[in-house]
Amino acid sequence: HNIEHIYPHEVPIALKEFYRVLKDDGIVVITCPDLQGVCEAVVNDRLLEPLYETPAGDKISPIDILYGWRKDLVKGNEHMAHKGGFTYTSLNASFFEAGFKARYGGRFQEAGAPNLFLVAFKQKVPEEEIKKIANPFFPT
Numbered sequence: 001h002n003i004e005h006i007y008p009h010e011v012p013i014a015l016k017e018f019y020r021v022l023k024d025d026g027i028v029v030i031t032c033p034d035l036q037g038v039c040e041a042v043v044n045d046r047l048l049e050p051l052y053e054t055p056a057g058d059k060i061s062p063i064d065i066l067y068g069w070r071k072d073l074v075k076g077n078e079h080m081a082h083k084g085g086f087t088y089t090s091l092n093a094s095f096f097e098a099g100f101k102a103r104y105g106g107r108f109q110e111a112g113a114p115n116l117f118l119v120a121f122k123q124k125v126p127e128e129e130i131k132k133i134a135n136p137f138f139p140t
Contacts, residue, residue, distance in 0.1 A: 003032050008084040015098035019122060028100070028120045029137045033065045034107050035085040037114025042066075052112030060113065088116050095120040104134040115139070 006014055018028050041051055041062045050059035064070055068081035086094070088107050095103050095118065102125045105118035119134035 001032055003030060004082045004085050005079070006083055011084065011094055012098060015094055015100075018120075019099045022122050024123055026122050027133065028095070028118075030091070030105075030116070030118045030120070031139065032086060032091070032116050033082075034087065034114040034116045035066075036087045037107065037109070038062045038065045038085075041114075051114070052110075065114075086116060088118075091116055091118055101125075102130055104130045105138075108139050110139055 003011065003014070022028070038051075039062075041047075041049070047062050050061050051065070053059050058069075058071060060069065066082060066085070067073075072080040088105065092103050092105070099122075100120040101123055102121040103118055105116065108115055108117055117137075117139055119130075119137055121130065121133075125133070
C-alpha cells in the first residue's frame with residue numbers, strides 16, 4: 001500500500017525502476033486499494049460510512065481510501081495523502097507498460113477492504129509456474 005501515495009505521472013517511473021533493479025527472475029508483489037470497489041461504495045452513497053475496521057479498531061471509509069486516512073492527515077502527516085489509484089485493469093496495464101512480461105492477480109476483499117493484488121514477473125513465465133509462484137503471496 002505505497003503505490004497510491006505517488007502521483008499518476010510518477011507511476012511509470014517507479015515501475016520502470018522496479019523493473020530495472022530486479023534480477024531477471026525477480027518478481028514484484030503489489031497490493032493497493034481497489035478504486036472500483038471503493039467507487040461502488042461511493043455510488044451507493046457510503047462515502048463516509050466505514051467499509052472495514054483495522055486490527056487496531058480504526059474505522060476506514062471510502063473517503064479515507066480515496067484521499068488518505070483522515071486520522072493521519074489531521075495530524076499533519078500529509079505524506080499519507082493518496083495521490084493516485086488503480087482499478088485492476090489500470091494496475092495490470094501499468095506493469096505491462098513498464099516492461100513486465102507476465103502478471104497475475106485480481107480484486108479481493110480483505111475484512112471488507114476492497115483491494116487489488118498483483119504479482120509481476122520480469123520475464124515470460126509459463127502459466128502453471130506463474131500461479132505456483134504467486135499463490136503463496138495471494139491474500140486469502
